[in-house]
Amino acid sequence: EMTSGSADDLEAEIGDLLFSIVNAARLYGVNPDNALERTNRKFIDRFEYIERTAKTRGQSITDLSLEEMETLWQEAKKGVNQ
Structure with a gap:
């Protein structure tokens, strides 16, 4: 999405990344x-x-x-x- 030029698409992908990081933190017992x-x-x-x-x-x-x-x-x- 970084190369698509769409700020909206990039925002959505960054949101997915943040969601994944939050889930990884929980998996490892981190608040x-x-x-x-x-x-x-x-x-x-x-x-x-x-x-x-x-x-x-x-x-x-x-x-x-x-x-x-x-x-x-x-x-x-x-x-x-x-």
Whole structure:
């Protein structure tokens, strides 16, 4: 569907993929809601680290290059409890 050019078809396929992942999580005894919430929390924590670090440098996140943001993201990954 990725090559069909239809956003609607692609959305349907992504929905099927997500449904399959949820079912796989349940098969392995993982609560998919908890797993997603945990991942969302990690993302928020890491993003907030980037924002805080930029601010302490007198910058806005919009001032950072993609390379700088990636460096900070990797720093945040090392410091965030997973």
